[in-house]
Amino acid sequence: MNRPRVTSGPVLAVTALWLITRALMLWLITHSGARLLGGGSVTREVWRLYFHWYGVLAHGSFPVHDTLWQYPPGAGAVVLAPGLLPGLTYFQAFVLLTLAVDALTTAALVRAGSRPGRRLLGAAVWTGGLPLLLHLPLARYDVQVTALAMLSLLAAARSPRAGGALGALGALVKVWPALALLGTPRGRPTRTAWAWAAGAGVACLALLAAFFAHPLSFLREQGGRGVQIESLGGTALNLARHAGWPGRSRYQYGAIEMVGPHVRAVAAASLALTAVSFGLLVLWRVRARHWGPATPYDAALSAVLLFTVTSRVISPQYMIWLIGLAAVCLTSRHTSQRPVAALILAACVLSTVAYPLCYHEVVGGTWSGCLLMLARNGLLTAAAVLSFARLWRASRPPAGKSAPTTQPRAGSDRLPDRALSAS
Known part of the structure; x- marks a missing residue:
């Protein structure tokens, strides 16, 4: 044929x-x-x-x-x-x-x-x-x-x-x-x-x-990183400056980070959210029953999104990761991540406006800089939540049907008559 x-x-x-x-x-x-x-x-x-x-x-x-x-x-x-x-x-x-x-x-x-x-x-x-x-x-x-x-x-x-x-x-x-x-x-x-x-x-x-x-010298430098100004925690602290928080931004560890009271608590909260994200991904892996041709792609994008938005550091180049994984998802007609990809592209536009176009506003913690980062990070957070929710729903067997044992044929993106599943 x-x-x-x-x-x-x-x-x-x-x-x-x-x-x-x-x-x-x-x-x-x-x-x-x-x-x-x-x-x-x-x-x-x-x-x-x-x-x-x-x-x-x-x-x-x-x-x-x-x-x-x-x-x-x-x-x-x-x-x-x-x-x-x-x-x-x-x-x-x-x-x-x-x-x-x-x-x-x-x-x-x-x-x-x-x-x-x-x-x-x-x-x-x-x-x-x-x-x-x-x-x-x-x-x-x-x-x-x-x-x-x-x-x-x-x-x-x-x-x-x-x-x-x-x-x-x-x-x-x-x-x-x-x-x-x-x-x-x-x-x-x-x-x-x-x-x-x-x-x-x-x-x-x-x-x-x-x-x-x-070769492992990098390990001793990871622990000292703080809360980067463009992360969710950094955005919250920058907004807090308008409510009287006495902290400020400072260049350290290769990035502009927030320094001042409660920064360590925000960093710890970010690490805790990362741990929660890891737990959710493990739970998905354990409970997933329906494996379609696009599931590996969708899972990778969802995982990287969750780890990105909960990170203490969301550098502008992180958007390259998300564009790439979204692109892989969209090679498949069966991906669940199409609306997620649209949110990522919109976040890329705002990320560029933040850096390099208006970075002085972000560093200075002005209202325009804060609102810009709030919008960018809001889009990324919405993308992460939507991505995981759609991944979770897509990996459940259709209502009223037991999960079959058919695996996707290597290199194929066509679904069999019954839903694909993990054995």
């Missing part, structure tokens, strides 16, 4: 959109010194901080006693990668590699969306969503991290081994891609994916430890 093929028109449209938007993002990078674009603050992290770490890593050691080095050892490989491109400055090589990873990810989404029962909406969301953050995605290594999580999800449908290995590589770079494995169907797919993730993670960590000293 002949399979339907996606016409070349939509693929060409996505390709044209990618070329146009990436050219615009590159233009913004060349003009990043403009005051409206942050006065160079967006690109400074690459040519100053990343390049400094590159120099340390090039001498065979991870940064030690550096409060800004708060990342797993896999991040060192990303920081070192621009050195592989001769004839370019570190900044130029970093941007070029980021663009290459972006193009690879877009191609993977197009390929996934071109299969029978799939669609190209995911590729369109990734291609059109990143420019909502202006040139920020090209000046952070979160595109590389998100790409590993996205490729893990897309690969796991056909090969749990590859999905597990890619998820582990992502976790070694920035931890959260491990959540991409949360929704793997029960039974053999989960055992295979997690076993390969553990094996790949241990092997890569051992390799890094063999070539670089102090």
